[in-house]
Amino acid sequence: MSAQEQSPSSPAQSNEPETTHFGFQTVETKEKESKVAGVFHSVAQQYDVMNDLMSFGIHRLWKRFTIDASGVRPGNKVLDLAGGTGDLTAKFSRLVGKDGKVVLADINSSMLKVGRDKLRDKGLVQNIEYVQANAQYLPFEDNSFDIVTIAFGLRNVTDKDMALRSIYRVLKPGGRLLILEFSKPEHELLNKAYDFYSFNILPKIGEIVAKDGDSYQYLAESIRMHPAQEKLKSMMEEAGFEQANYKNLTGGIVALHKGYKF
Amino acid sequence: MPQQKLSMALEYVVNQALTINSAHKTSKLKLTTLEQKTLALHLTELNFPLCFTCHQEKILVTGNIDSADCTITTSLKALKTIKENHALTQAIKDDLLDIEGDLKIAQAFMALAESIDIDWQSELAKHIGDIPTYKLTQLAHTISDKLMFASKQIKADASEWLVHEKRLLVTHRECQNFIDDIGKVTAQIDKLSLRIQTLEQISDKTQEEV
Numbered sequence: 001m002s003a004q005e006q007s008p009s010s011p012a013q014s015n016e017p018e019t020t021h022f023g024f025q026t027v028e029t030k031e032k033e034s035k036v037a038g039v040f041h042s043v044a045q046q047y048d049v050m051n052d053l054m055s056f057g058i059h060r061l062w063k064r065f066t067i068d069a070s071g072v073r074p075g076n077k078v079l080d081l082a083g084g085t086g087d088l089t090a091k092f093s094r095l096v097g098k099d100g101k102v103v104l105a106d107i108n109s110s111m112l113k114v115g116r117d118k119l120r121d122k123g124l125v126q127n128i129e130y131v132q133a134n135a136q137y138l139p140f141e142d143n144s145f146d147i148v149t150i151a152f153g154l155r156n157v158t159d160k161d162m163a164l165r166s167i168y169r170v171l172k173p174g175g176r177l178l179i180l181e182f183s184k185p186e187h188e189l190l191n192k193a194y195d196f197y198s199f200n201i202l203p204k205i206g207e208i209v210a211k212d213g214d215s216y217q218y219l220a221e222s223i224r225m226h227p228a229q230e231k232l233k234s235m236m237e238e239a240g241f242e243q244a245n246y247k248n249l250t251g252g253i254v255a256l257h258k259g260y261k262f
Numbered sequence: 263m264p265q266q267k268l269s270m271a272l273e274y275v276v277n278q279a280l281t282i283n284s285a286h287k288t289s290k291l292k293l294t295t296l297e298q299k300t301l302a303l304h305l306t307e308l309n310f311p312l313c314f315t316c317h318q319e320k321i322l323v324t325g326n327i328d329s330a331d332c333t334i335t336t337s338l339k340a341l342k343t344i345k346e347n348h349a350l351t352q353a354i355k356d357d358l359l360d361i362e363g364d365l366k367i368a369q370a371f372m373a374l375a376e377s378i379d380i381d382w383q384s385e386l387a388k389h390i391g392d393i394p395t396y397k398l399t400q401l402a403h404t405i406s407d408k409l410m411f412a413s414k415q416i417k418a419d420a421s422e423w424l425v426h427e428k429r430l431l432v433t434h435r436e437c438q439n440f441i442d443d444i445g446k447v448t449a450q451i452d453k454l455s456l457r458i459q460t461l462e463q464i465s466d467k468t469q470e471e472v
Contacts, residue, residue: 064266068325074298094317095329097298123318249263 075099076146082153086115135163151180155226164239182223183255265310273323302330332363
């Protein structure tokens with residue numbers, strides 16, 4: 001599949017604005033998905049290695065924190081949206097057991113393929129389904145999931161409000177959404193150090209390891225364009241989520257937002 | 263995120279230990295019976311829970327207590343009482359232990375932990391070879407023997423200095439002699455008191471006759 005592939009289930013008619021952000025660039029809305037797809041097709045094979053390198057392995061702790069906060073039980077149905085290489089899916093699959101189900105969904109076929117191969121190599125086949133899906137137009141029935149997670153994926157979605165509404169629709173009453181995403185550091189000094197790291201070191205690591213500095217330049221830019229903690233919380237509330245709240249991790253570099261559908 | 267750090271480290275250590283366990287068959291059987299069961303531990307030493315879930319012969323360590331089949335609140339010291347039924351009752355009475363859920367699951371997890379028996383020499387030999395392992399083991403034994411000898415020697419020297427040179431402490435025999443002397447004096451006092459009692463009785467009788 002090329003970088004120009006069309007996203008699955010994108011209705012021709014929608015109320016999306018004409019332009020949107022792609023990192024610091026302003027691009028046409030319809031262009032963003034293919035550009036993001038290009039980034040992830042390019043980095044898919046090196047994604048896990050780069051995650052470990054870029055975050056010094058801390059992403060594993062952030063993901064564990066998400067699992068611990070999810071309240072997952074045996075028999076639950078979980079949607080791991082923008083699930084990429086399946087780190088959360090692997091844990092959820094073990095915790096929901098044979099009576100539960102985990103759907104690993106990603107808009108990007110390359111990421112989904114890497115994730116599927118990795119999980120199969122781990123022997124996790126029993127209760128996992130793979131779906132190529134756009135978060136804005138989730139191809140699932142209403143009220144069908146106990147938990148939806150989206151880890152480091154929401155900032156790449158073209159219309160975040162639409163994606164949140166779509167997630168709200170597929171959640172069962174009593175179900176919860178967990179958004180793990182880069183956010184705004186709480187302290188100015190940390191913010192400055194983080195900026196320096198993101199714009200000067202991160203693209204260099206990408207250049208050397210993944211042979212793709214531009215994609216990691218986009219990563220740094222997309223993090224800055226992503227709504228800060230309070231803004232995302234209000235977006236969740238606007239989409240209908242109740243008891244929306246967040247917890248800053250590693251000084252706010254990452255935040256875990258959680259909201260319920262009642 | 264200390265909870266996540268600890269659970270990640272524990273998960274790695276526990277699963278490594280299960281993999282290299284020489285009593286693998288026994289553990290495997292125990293793991294099968296515990297499939298999809300979760301034990302939650304609230305240790306008083308930690309301010310967060312640790313949950314152990316069995317899945318396909320692996321142990322997952324999380325902080326997710328919602329799925330726990332058995333929850334135990336206790337201290338590290340009192341934890342070992344779980345395997346002994348008589349001590350368990352006493353520990354619950356003494357408020358050292360609180361159990362919610364299926365106790366058999368907790369006992370099965372304890373039995374699994376006890377069934378882990380690792381042959382460290384074989385494991386080391388796999389990485390560095392038989393002869394270096396043998397030499398290393400010999401060296402470890404020699405060092406251990408020397409350390410034990412040194413420890414005994416230090417104890418003896420310290421005792422000599424405290425008891426004989428500085429006379430700050432007494433020997434066990436001196437202490438025993440002292441106790442024996444006290445025993446003798448007590449017996450003499452008892453005899454004397456009996457004698458006084460008899461004399462008092464005789465004196466009372468004589469006075470009555472007069």
